[in-house]
Amino acid sequence: MRKPALNDEILLTIEKPARYIGNEINSVMKDPAKVDIRFAMCFPDVYEIGMSHLGIQILYDMFNRRDDVWCERVFSPWTDLDQIMREKKIPLFALESQEPLRKFDFLGITLQYEMCYTNILQILELSEIPLLSRDRTEEDPIVIGGGPCTYNPEPIAEFFDFFYIGEGETQYDAIFELYKENRKNGKSRRDFLMKVCQVPGIYVPSFYDTVYHEDGTIQSFTPNIPEAPKCIEKQVVMSLTDAPYPTAPVVPFIKVTQDRVVLEIQRGCIRGCRFCQAGMLYRPLREKDVEVLKDYAEKMLKNTGHEEISLSSLSSSDYSALKEIVTFLVDEFHGKGVNISLPSLRIDAFALDVMSKVQDIKKSSLTFAPEAGSQRMRDVINKGLTEDMILHGAGMAFQGGWNKVKLYFMLGLPGETEEDIKEIAVLSDKIARHYYELIPKEARNGKVQITSSTSFFIPKPFTPFQWAPMNTREDFQNKAHLLNDTFKEQLNRKSLKYNWHEADLSELEGVFARGDRKCAKVLLNAYKKGCLFDSWSEFFQYQKWLEAFREEGVSIDFYNTRERSEDEVFPWDFIDIGVTKSFLRREWQNAKTESVTPNCREKCSGCGASNFKGGVCFETKN
Structure with a gap:
């Protein structure tokens, strides 16, 4: 019989107590006396965000x-409970057993976003685990980092015992067996x-030393023990069809950000957008068999009671069996009150036909x-999208009954001019104009x-x-502001709306994205000043971060605004993701000359991912 970590008095005083009680449908309970390894799986953000993450559900399952492992979950306590736990000295606990994390063998923290880094320190401190790996003893859990931010782990290297670089399905069994053997042998x-x-x-930061030049750049990065490899190779699941996948994921008691069944149809991307990290990290593109997906869909809906199913991938339109899986989902489930969500689709006749069946056009x-307003900038970033394609897609949508369109762009791209910025508003206006030219007045459903x-x-x-170089905050x-003014000048300005946010958070994200080990002391300083939940605008304390940089003598501009030389050693160069630095360098030059690189299905560009011996690189070409 487990004992709740929080008494009724506390649960009645905090927001959304269901975040902390566990026992959800499909959560896993085991007898701790009958397992060899206890693993706490942590998402360093609030429960609603963490429970929406597919990777957590995959590894948990x-x-x-x-039989010899019990994996439990833990999330960042919200600020109200954080304060109570500190005042009452309640150690952070796992949801399933309600037992303190310091009792566990492993604490695995997924790193999805640089602005969760102060929450990592919160997790460790509330768990009574020393923040710095060098201060931990035999009694403390092994702290592991995984996820996309581990592709530059250096700013947080001092807080982790080791990092897992790559996809989690491949090496954890070997890690668990080593741990059991190590303990058995004393x-x-x-x-x-x-x-x-x-x-x-596997990357163990304490087994590597960094030497810096006088200008602060890296001179060398070398192992300090013979067992540690010079290069860490990312781990890739080449057969997604055979990889484990949760057909009975945990169902939260409260509404979470992604409250639906998620079908991962593929990993990777063929597109090669030059700004996109995920598109490079997850190469090569690998598809999951459509018959397996059909089976998963039926089982997951039955096992969860969810009323929505979503396809997950970086670019769903590039899935070769998209028409088959979508037709199956519509025919099988739409009449049963199940909504079908189709993100990451290119707008074509098929997509619009499907969406007209599964969406309420009046509301959706x-x-x-497009990412950039001008064709020149879309070529710089290798978007593979022309203005004609954008207008044609919007036109088909308007003819299909839609009159609401959302457009996403980026500001501050390399080589951007004022004219490129203004073209964002101009393109938005052209799309609005296209609606009024295409749709007769009597057929319109109000304004576009x-x-x-x-x-x-x-x-x-x-x-x-x-x-x-990254743009400055200013x-x-x-x-x-220039773009906002340009929107006000457009002919159809009453049909246009422009949203943007402050740049403070982006400046900080830029530092930790390309930072090195010198950034750790800034992070620690900011955390001690009270910085927490930095990705939440209501909690972000920009001035305290500036104080931390100043007090630690670390320059924001060094990491953000200077252009790196082509032969500079980067903090992440010891990681091999398959895609080579020479390919990335070649693409950097192509961006400067506004040259477009074809996608992987049109032509192989020799990025290096073919070394994984599978996926799109070895598809049979028609």
């Missing part, structure tokens, strides 16, 4: 299939780390992501609504733009 924590660093994809809007939103471009590791704001 995979680990718990083992070996130490360091002995285990020396063994695990030899597992492909269609989303396009074009909502254009901009985000600020942040250069990321392992993209062709990793060499690019530059970003000036560009947003």
Whole structure:
């Protein structure tokens, strides 16, 4: 019989107590005396965000299939409970057993976004686990980092015992077996780390030393023990069809951000957008068999009671069996009160036909992501989208009955001019004009609504733009104001709406995206000043972050606004993602000359991902 970690008095005083009580449908309970390994799976944000993440559900299901492992979940306590736990000295606990995390063998933290980094420190501190890995003892859990931010783990390297680089389905069984053997033989924590660093994809930061030039750039990055490899190779699941997948995912008691069944149809992308980190990290594109997906859909809906099913991928339109799986879902489930969500679709006749069947046209809007307003800039970023294609897609949508369109763009892209910025408003106006020219007055469902939103471009590791300088905060704001003024000048301005946000958060994200180990002291300083939940605008404290940078003598401009030389050693260069640095460098030059690179199905560009011996690289070409 488990004992709740929080008493009724506390649960009645905090917001959404169901975040902390566990026992949800399909959650896994085991007898701790009958397992060898206890693993706490952590998403360092609030429950509603973490429970919407597919990766957590996949690993939770995979680990718990083992009789000798009990995987439980933990999320960042919201600010109200955080305060109570500190005041009453309640240690952070896992949802399933309600037991303190410090009792566990492993604490695995998924790193989806740089602005969750202060929450990592919150998790560790509330768990009574020393923040710095070097201060941990044999009694403390092994702290693991995984997820996309591990492709530059250096800003947070001091807080983790090791990082798992790549897709989680491949190496955890080997890690668990090593851990059991190490404990059976009475070996130490360091002995285990020396063994695990030899597992492909595992990076133990304490086994590497960084030497810097006088200008602050990296001179060398080398292993300090013979067991540690010089290069860490990302781990890839080549057969998604055979990979474990949760057919009975945990069903939350409360509404979460993604409250639906999620079908992962493929990983990777063929497109090669030069700003997109995910498109490079997850190469090569690998598809899941459509018959397996049909089986998963039926089982997951039956096992969860969800009323919506969504397809998950970076670009659903590139899934070769898209028509078959969508037709199946519509025919099988739409008449049973199940909504079908189809994100990441290119707008074509098939997509519109399907969406007209599964969406309420009067309420829904269609989303396009041109990313840049001018054709020149779309060529710079290798978007593979012309103005004619955008207008044609919008026109088909208007003729299909839609009159609401959302457009997504970026400001601050490399080589951007004022004219390029203004073209965002001009393109938005052209789309509105196209509606009025195409749809007769008597057939219109009111005015067309074009909502254009901009985000600020942040250069990321392992993209062709990793060499690019980032705009300053002031530059970003000036560009947003220029664009806002340009929207007001458009002929159809009453049909146009423009959204943007402040640049403070983007500036910080830029630092930690391309930062090195010197950034850790800034993070620690900011956390001690009270910075937490930085990705939530109501909690973000920009001035405290500036104080932390100033007090630690770390320059924001060094990481953000300088252009890197082509031969500079980057903090993440010790990781091999398959895509080569020479390919990224070539694409950086192509961006400067506005040259377009074809997608992977049109022509192989020699990025290096074919070394994985599978996926789109080895498809039979028609």
